[in-house]
Amino acid sequence: MSLSRRQLLQTALAATLLPVTGPASAARRKARIIVIGAGFGGATCAKTLRLLSPTSDVLLIDARASWCTGPFTNLALTGLRSVASITRHTTDIGRAHGVRTLIDEVTGIDPVSRTVTTAGGKQLVADRIVLSPGIAMRWGVIAGLSAELSGSMPHAWLGDSQVQSLRERIDAVPDGGTILIGAPPNPYRCPPGPYERASLIAEHLLKTGRARTKILIADAKDDFTKRPLFLAEWDERYGAMIEWIPRAKGGEVARVDTTTGDVWLRDATTPIATHLATIVPPQQAAAIAGRAGLVDESGWCPVNPQSFESSLHAGIHVLGDAAIAAPMPKSAFAANSQAKLCAAAIAAALDGRPAPDARMINTCYSLVAEDAAISVSGFYSAASGRIAVVSEGVSPLTAPDGLRRREAAQARDWYESISTDSFGKSA
Template identity: 40%
Template sequence: MKLNRRVFVGTGMAAASTLSAPMVHAASHGKPKVVVVGGGAGGATAARYIAKDSAGEIDVTLIEPTRTYYTCFFSNLYIGGFRDLNSIAHSYGKLASEYGINVVHDWATGVDRDAKTVSLAGGGSVPYDRLILSPGIDFVEGSVPGWDLSAQNAMPHAYKAGSQTELLKAQIMAMPEGGTYVMVAPPNPYRCPPGPYERISMVAHVLKETNPTAKIIIADPKEKFSKQALFEEGWQKHYTGMVERIGPDFGGGNVTVDPAAMTVNIDGEVVKADVVNVIPAQKAGLICDAAGLTEGNWAPVDGHSMVSRLDENIHILGDATNQGDMPKSGYSANSQAKVAAMAVRGALTGSRVFLAKFSNTCWSLIATDDGVKVGAAYEPNDEKIASVSSFVSQTGEDAALRKATYEESIGWYEGITTDMFG
């Protein structure tokens, strides 16, 4: 089935449908107030669904520092030359003009859970009756010795899309003939499990065309990774001899970097590189920790409603969560946002709340028209969100199926971004 906007939006409606009910007024006077922090796949979706389905009964404020949002999903295709940067750029205009959402372009710096307010970097605070946090990821300091955010221009992570993505592509295109690209891959768990390896595929694709004697090295602390057999099959087929992966058995987890010298030390062997893409270990976006909602690196939530296990008035979505079996992906965040939006409307207006169900698919492009995917359906129990069924592309698939899989991903992208931004 070719996935398009109509099909994609429809798949989320069973879990997100509500029936109208008399409004339950908030503890504060006037309409109930919902504040959403983070305007990505989780936050933008949640804000839109709450505003749309409450039909004006709830005041919705979305706090997001950037005026243009670049999706991390499909940013690898920009690196590979399959998309331009504008095609992954989105504005918040429709959320404000068509759905009446108060879009505040500022950083949320703290949460007063007793007073129920969110403080802003620009000064002042925003009150809420329910708060939704969808801040994505931040990086674990010191996880790659020698690298910190001050080194991200020399050794970009490009795991928050936008200027970092542009920088990494520019560095790749400027590599000398026969040069070396090194990726320091992240440990589990991290945003978009297949993402680093799709990136390797896209880097290899562009180098095969522009710099065919270049080398790609992956220093990887993980014994295995998502869709490994599919990627390795594709690298052998399309980019023979170009990609070398060094796993933990050969020192891939013992890595230090020197941004000034542009070197990577892999278990004592120093590699001089022309481009170094460092993807550090990850944790919940900083606002979760500032609000006291994390345990370890992630924010625990109840999968029935995505409500924080540490505060019943706050819901947390997407990459920042510790929720169970769902991967940290844009599709997951979008799916979780619909469940949270339904729970928030139910709590504030008395609308009907249906049993939560979730889904996810992660597509990856290996080469021209060579698309693969992995996905699952999920249901919550009292302990976690649990996988109930799954699927994955198979090695050896014919070219027509792989092309259809890629085309399906294009339809999904159009569908999810419309679902997010209107």
């Protein structure tokens, strides 16, 4: 790594915040801003708009009253956290950030008149609209798997009731059973997520006397983030319990039978019989982004990375997982960082000031066991319509004594601080 993690964080925070902490223009008129999605991106954007544009009227809308955070979902699945401890509530977020909230599904957006329509019958007009609506699953790619049937092979990738049901299903797998994790093709939410899940399930099985259980990772890719580190850690900690099947070896899940638990990999004539399959489907931007005409042929939303304003509709901003922001990963930390930049750009535009310099940051920690973590970090700039990596780093393959343990402690601290930053103190 060319910068230490501490330097990276300090530089990025300073760079993200400095250009926008000057006094707000007294002449700024009261602008109406609607933020759709109270997850990591939307909640952070609403909070930052409130701070940087205090005269603006900010409304935060989410279809859900509560949900589980993606980060630490894998810990909740394996008994290292309670589901309640990773649950957040929309109204609490609004209260903590001093913004109005509305629990309602946005069913349409007219990008020209900037009117938002909701399932509850509201028609709301705004000067600016920010969307951080997250992802939707691309059903129909894996034969036999649909939104209705996915509860039988729960992905637990959307923070809904599947988190609790997958936790119960993991506990019911017998010693000597087979668990199959279906890992999706790029791009998708939380690139290390399926591999962290395999690690923590393996540790949980060992702790609960089920060492003969097999975890197969059926992958639609031939590579994944931190692969050498994950493979080395699995080898050392879990031996033959975890088997990764890359795409080149036919790993991609092609078909499932949700009633029997059978899974067919690409080109296979006979199925794999599973006691539990957790299949994470291919993904795209959440449905509302498509309905508002904000996605391109990739299924994701093209944006100007200096402001996260849509490249397709002026005055509408899209950030977080739904946006095309590669090489940044689709992560909570990236969404939080993008949200601050987006809010600063909107506040500057309302003040008639130029947009601030774009500096963003991400670190993805992955627990490979309760007390061991690995990480990858990146520091990013944006110019001429592109996001560029300024500096990046990854945990060393051979760890000095105690490093993995220290990274696990940092992961826990990171979770608490990003949750508080994005959502306020939990009740």
